[in-house]
Amino acid sequence: MKTKAEIRKQILLKRELLSLKEVQDKSTVICKKIISSPVYNSAKVIYLYSAVKNEVDVSFIMRDAQKKDKIVAFPKVEGKKITFYSVTSDKQFQRGAFSILEPCSGITAPKADLIIVPGVAFDARGLRLGYGGGFYDRYLSKCDACCIGVAYDFQILKQIPQEKHDVILDKIISD
Numbered sequence: 001m002k003t004k005a006e007i008r009k010q011i012l013l014k015r016e017l018l019s020l021k022e023v024q025d026k027s028t029v030i031c032k033k034i035i036s037s038p039v040y041n042s043a044k045v046i047y048l049y050s051a052v053k054n055e056v057d058v059s060f061i062m063r064d065a066q067k068k069d070k071i072v073a074f075p076k077v078e079g080k081k082i083t084f085y086s087v088t089s090d091k092q093f094q095r096g097a098f099s100i101l102e103p104c105s106g107i108t109a110p111k112a113d114l115i116i117v118p119g120v121a122f123d124a125r126g127l128r129l130g131y132g133g134g135f136y137d138r139y140l141s142k143c144d145a146c147c148i149g150v151a152y153d154f155q156i157l158k159q160i161p162q163e164k165h166d167v168i169l170d171k172i173i174s175d
Helices: 004-016 020-035 038-042 059-067 135-140
Strands: 045-047 071-078 081-086 093-095 101-103 114-117 121-123 146-151 171-174
Touching: 004 121, 020 038, 020 059, 020 146, 020 171, 059 071, 071 101, 071 135, 081 135, 114 135, 121 146
Parallel strands: 045 071, 045 114, 114 146, 146 171
Antiparallel strands: 071 081, 093 101
16 A cells, blocks of 8 residues: 555646646536535535645635525634634635635634535545645544545545544545
8 A cells, every 4th residue: 555645646746737627627516516415505604625736626615605695614724723714705815824825814613514625635435635734634533513525536545544643534525
C-alpha cells in the first residue's frame, strides 16, 4: 500500500491537470447530487469550504442554500483549529491561512446539520486523506453532524492507510 504522502502527491498532480471547464462541470454534477439529497434538504445549517487548487467547487451549494434561507458557514484557521463562521455574502472573505479564502470575522456559526468536507483522497470506507494538517480530523472528531466528502471519481481509492486520529465520513459524493 502506498504511503499517505505518496497518495497525496499522485492525486494532487492529477487534480492539478484538470481544466477549469472540467472542474466546473464535475463540481456542478456533485453539487446537484448534494442539493437533491434528503440530508441537504432537511439541513438548516450547512458548513462548506472555499475551494483551492482545483478542489470541488461548492459555491453552487452556497447560492442554493442562501436562496432557501439556510445558514451557511465557512472555516477559518485559528492556530491549530478551525472555527466556522456564518457567511451571507461573497464580500465577507479574505485570504487567510494557506492562502485560502476565509470569513473575515463575524458570527460563530450555530451547530451544523451538514458538513461538506474537502479532501485529497477518500476510500470506500469513508476515510479521508487531507493535506496533512489534521484540522478537519480534529474538528470532526468532536462533531455529530452528517459529514459528506466531495471528490472527483479519481480521488476515490480502494483503501487509504488509516491512523487512529482519522475520522470516517458518513458519505462520499463524486461525479
